[in-house]
Amino acid sequence: MNYKRVLTIQDISCVGQCSLTVALPILSACGVETCVLPSAVLSTHTAGFSGFTFRDLSEDMPSVLAHWQKENIHFDAVYTGYLGSLNQIDYVLDIYNKTKTDTAFLIVDPAMADNGKLYPIFDMEYVNTMKRLCAKADYLLPNITEACFLTDTPYQTEYDRAYIDTLLHKLTRLGCKNVILTGVSYREGTTGVAVYENGEYACYEHPMLPNSCHGTGDIYASAFVGAFLRGNTTFQSAKIAAEYTMECIRVTGNLDNHWYGAAFEPAIPKLLELLS
Numbered sequence: 001m002n003y004k005r006v007l008t009i010q011d012i013s014c015v016g017q018c019s020l021t022v023a024l025p026i027l028s029a030c031g032v033e034t035c036v037l038p039s040a041v042l043s044t045h046t047a048g049f050s051g052f053t054f055r056d057l058s059e060d061m062p063s064v065l066a067h068w069q070k071e072n073i074h075f076d077a078v079y080t081g082y083l084g085s086l087n088q089i090d091y092v093l094d095i096y097n098k099t100k101t102d103t104a105f106l107i108v109d110p111a112m113a114d115n116g117k118l119y120p121i122f123d124m125e126y127v128n129t130m131k132r133l134c135a136k137a138d139y140l141l142p143n144i145t146e147a148c149f150l151t152d153t154p155y156q157t158e159y160d161r162a163y164i165d166t167l168l169h170k171l172t173r174l175g176c177k178n179v180i181l182t183g184v185s186y187r188e189g190t191t192g193v194a195v196y197e198n199g200e201y202a203c204y205e206h207p208m209l210p211n212s213c214h215g216t217g218d219i220y221a222s223a224f225v226g227a228f229l230r231g232n233t234t235f236q237s238a239k240i241a242a243e244y245t246m247e248c249i250r251v252t253g254n255l256d257n258h259w260y261g262a263a264f265e266p267a268i269p270k271l272l273e274l275l276s
């Protein structure tokens, strides 16, 4: 049986359907043993709520790692999302280097920006430090805004294939091996994912839905990691994650006033269908 163990490092936003509250159920549904390391605990996510609490858990990371080393604990993959503090980037790299199996992957979602803007609490110092983590990624999953920040490229809402190629090349020049770039839309009414693996480009295009939701980047990355660890190819995993994310957006569009996240739970049967 292909039963893999992943460690995911990202925040717990207690309310808001993002980061760990999304990654843990989705990875588990994919049949992957999911270990978690919370990077911070927030009362809610930071996009649209005001007055949220924020407890940085960086300080705990070295002793957590020391304990795992003592217990000889290893992971087949480490998947990082929203980190929330500059101090953590070196700890996260250290955790990956000391807990990886011989065939492990580092998968990085540089969750820090969308729609041309950084999320609240982040600045260019965070972006520049994040570049060091992205450089080590076997699979990097940015959206276009994050790709622009990471490569010092002006953000554009309209672009052609040459612009996307430049972003992909600049990202691999940072050091990461493969890129799955989300939100790539060359034509009105469609969007998709550009998969750049071993220097080869492929794109999975699908219809653009009329509504959008917060947290879909986390849903996408978690479903990608889950599908990939089950043994699907990169392109198949990118496609499964895109189809599942679309289903989550569709379900959310049928709800009244569900503004802070995507209703990913009722769409889990669709994920299982896509995986089967």
Ligand code: PXL
Pocket: 011, 013, 018, 019, 042, 044, 045, 046, 047, 082, 111, 119, 214, 215, 216, 217, 218
């Ligand atoms: O979905 C990304 C994310 C994760 N965690 C926190 C966030 C956001 C996006 O705003 O605020 C705390």
